[in-house]
Amino acid sequence: MRASISTLSVLAAGASALQIPLFLSEKQAPVEPASDDDYHGEKPQVSSSALQDLISGNKLYARARKLYEIAKLGEDEYNHPTRVIGSAGHDGTLSYIYETILALGHYYDISNQSFPAVSGNVFESRLVLGDEVPKSASPFGLTPPTKNRQPVHGTVIYVENEGCELGDFPASVKNNIAFVKRGKCPFGTKSEHAGIKGAAAVVVYDLGSKDGIGGTLGTPSPKHIATFGIGGEDAKPILKKLKNKEYVDAIAYIDAEVKQIATTNIIAQTTFGDQDNCVMLGAHSDSVAEGPGINDDGSGTLSLLEVASQLTKFNVSNCVRFGWWAGEEEGLLGSDYYVATLPKEENQKIRLFMDYDMMASPNFAYQIYNATNAANPNGSEELRDLYIDWYKEQGLNYTFIPFDGRSDYDGFIRHGIPGGGIATGAEGVKTKEEAERFGGKAGGWYDPCYHQLCDDLSNVNITAWVVNTKLIAHSVATYARSFKGFPKRTESVAAKDYAEGVKYHGSKLFI
Ligand SMILES: *[C@@H]1O[C@H](CO)[C@@H](O)[C@H](O)[C@H]1NC(C)=O
Ligand SMILES: *[C@@H]1O[C@H](CO)[C@@H](O)[C@H](O)[C@H]1NC(C)=O
Ligand SMILES: *[C@@H]1O[C@H](CO)[C@@H](O)[C@H](O)[C@H]1NC(C)=O
Ligand SMILES: *[C@@H]1O[C@H](CO)[C@@H](O)[C@H](O)[C@H]1NC(C)=O
Ligand SMILES: *[C@@H]1O[C@H](CO)[C@@H](O)[C@H](O)[C@H]1NC(C)=O
Numbered sequence: 002m003r004a005s006i007s008t009l010s011v012l013a014a015g016a017s018a019l020q021i022p023l024f025l026s027e028k029q030a031p032v033e034p035a036s037d038d039d040y041h042g043e044k045p046q047v048s049s050s051a052l053q054d055l056i057s058g059n060k061l062y063a064r065a066r067k068l069y070e071i072a073k074l075g076e077d078e079y080n081h082p083t084r085v086i087g088s089a090g091h092d093g094t095l096s097y098i099y100e101t102i103l104a105l106g107h108y109y110d111i112s113n114q115s116f117p118a119v120s121g122n123v124f125e126s127r128l129v130l131g132d133e134v135p136k137s138a139s140p141f142g143l144t145p146p147t148k149n150r151q152p153v154h155g156t157v158i159y160v161e162n163e164g165c166e167l168g169d170f171p172a173s174v175k176n177n178i179a180f181v182k183r184g185k186c187p188f189g190t191k192s193e194h195a196g197i198k199g200a201a202a203v204v205v206y207d208l209g210s211k212d213g214i215g216g217t218l219g220t221p222s223p224k225h226i227a228t229f230g231i232g233g234e235d236a237k238p239i240l241k242k243l244k245n246k247e248y249v250d251a252i253a254y255i256d257a258e259v260k261q262i263a264t265t266n267i268i269a270q271t272t273f274g275d276q277d278n279c280v281m282l283g284a285h286s287d288s289v290a291e292g293p294g295i296n297d298d299g300s301g302t303l304s305l306l307e308v309a310s311q312l313t314k315f316n317v318s319n320c321v322r323f324g325w326w327a328g329e330e331e332g333l334l335g336s337d338y339y340v341a342t343l344p345k346e347e348n349q350k351i352r353l354f355m356d357y358d359m360m361a362s363p364n365f366a367y368q369i370y371n372a373t374n375a376a377n378p379n380g381s382e383e384l385r386d387l388y389i390d391w392y393k394e395q396g397l398n399y400t401f402i403p404f405d406g407r408s409d410y411d412g413f414i415r416h417g418i419p420g421g422g423i424a425t426g427a428e429g430v431k432t433k434e435e436a437e438r439f440g441g442k443a444g445g446w447y448d449p450c451y452h453q454l455c456d457d458l459s460n461v462n463i464t465a466w467v468v469n470t471k472l473i474a475h476s477v478a479t480y481a482r483s484f485k486g487f488p489k490r491t492e493s494v495a496a497k498d499y500a501e502g503v504k505y506h507g508s509k510l511f512i
């Protein structure tokens with residue numbers, strides 16, 4: 002076995018020393034192989050059917066049980082199982098991934114990539130507008146607390162336009178509660194503007210939404226202030242009063258913290274195969290703070306581990322690189338960092354990136370990201386078609402979903418690397434037609450425990466998980482054998498059409 006971790010320290014603005022792997026080029030002294038078989042005896046060339054045959058529901062579920070035990074390590078600090086970055090549950094997940102790959106011996110080079118991340122926690126929050134406690138109110142991700150973590154009292158002040166210009170905020174917002182419409186610019190910009198004008202808190206309303214806004218302020222700024230989102234039903238009566246120049250009192254309270262922590266991506270690459278032409282696949286190692294994340298994305302994380310383990314029985318022509326990203330739930334932090342810090346020649350070695358996030362939703366649909374070549378780097382559509390062909394071959398139905406920045410493929414597409422992936426659904430509602438095509442329950446979420454405490458061992462459908470892990474095996478085996486017919490990489494181009502269609506960065510809206 003050989004673990005090559007070479008790091009160099011650089012000083013990043015505002016961050017302490019961080020570690021960047023030298024892209025697997027410098028190797029440390031090899032460690033003893035796990036068994037002699039690792040070095041002797043020719044392995045057969047990987048084939049899709051042989052690799053798929055090795056995927057079993059029992060093995061996946063055994064890993065899920067292990068992962069749930071690991072999530073319990075988060076109980077001390079969070080009072081429930083979680084694998085959120087910075088928690089003992091996430092550290093345990095990283096060790097499990099690392100140890101599993103390390104045990105596979107010489108087959109993989111494995112490296113840790115440490116990077117700075119922000120982690121936000123809201124402990125308590127409350128919003129009162131006039132006499133009402135708006136049901137749809139929720140604090141934004143990465144919001145700071147209200148002053149001294151105490152309730153603040155003030156008047157609700159109407160902000161002109163969308164609050165994207167400082168001038169939209171009247172001077173009267175000082176020490177009061179700014180009331181801002183969603184749209185045009187990121188939520189973080191609105192919060193910053195309100196902060197500069199001295200507001201005590203901000204409420205962003207979305208007239209088009211009933212349930213409020215699952216949003217994030219994005220990259221923290223010292224100018225951000227406590228920020229809530231509310232839906233249209235709650236906003237309309239307030240707007241009416243403000244138009245009639247009536248006073249609306251408000252109380253806003255958020256007890257929260259935003260902290261800087263270091264967390265880690267784990268990358269494993271086959272030592273065999275053409276090292277200049279890699280097929281890459283990824284899943285995220287972290288969960289949200291609210292729960293153990295066994296489906297999101299324990300399922301993808303474990304599918305990758307299982308495929309990585311079974312792949313060692315074969316030889317490959319092209320290198321296969323697995324990535325386990327951290328900080329996905331905070332806004333795709335790990336995958337963004339990874340792609341953004343790849344030197345140009347390293348970027349070119351990644352022929353494509355395949356994203357595997359949520360493989361086993363209980364009320365699943367077989368979803369394929371609608372990644373076309375027209376809007377994405379050349380090759381994305383060939384990958385999409387590989388998934389289509391496979392489901393067709395199995396006699397299974399599939400559906401397209403938007404390729405809109407909700408998972409870790411985002412950074413790859415933005416850096417010119419073809420990508421795509423499959424999923425089984427999050428907080429979307431299954432239609433009647435989909436219930437006919439996939440089974441399950443119409444009118445309910447694909448994953449009824451999405452981002453909740455109940456995303457536990459009972460929150461996976463093994464049938465869907467096995468199907469999709471076989472498809473992952475197929476995608477790996479296909480490209481590990483050959484890139485015949487798959488477009489060559491070209492100079493990275495920013496995907497303009499893609500960027501224009503994107504409103505998400507991770508699971509949360511940012512605009
Ligand atoms: C894998 O294939 C390469 C190229 O054909 C060969 O050099 C290598 O020995 C093979 N490795 C194994 C373990 O079969
Ligand atoms: C890499 O990270 C894993 C998980 O945190 C840890 O167990 C391992 O010791 C690290 N390896 C190195 C060489 O830092
Ligand atoms: C897939 O995306 C293309 C544009 O990139 C669009 O024309 C097509 O309608 C989409 N298909 C589905 C089923 O969403
Ligand atoms: C595919 O969907 C059709 C309905 O459109 C349904 O009749 C069929 O049973 C589905 N196939 C599978 C394998 O679920
Ligand atoms: C998983 O989904 C299949 C197909 O819809 C269904 O038959 C099965 O009962 C589900 N299993 C569980 C454990 O929910």
Ligand SMILES: *[C@@H]1O[C@H](CO)[C@@H](O)[C@H](O)[C@H]1NC(C)=O
Pocket residue numbers: 379380486487488489
């Ligand atoms: C995409 O790749 C195909 C196949 O390699 C090639 O024929 C085509 O010209 C490429 N398109 C672009 C826009 O580069």
Ligand SMILES: [Zn+2]
Pocket residue numbers: 285297298329358359
């Ligand atoms: Zn996820």
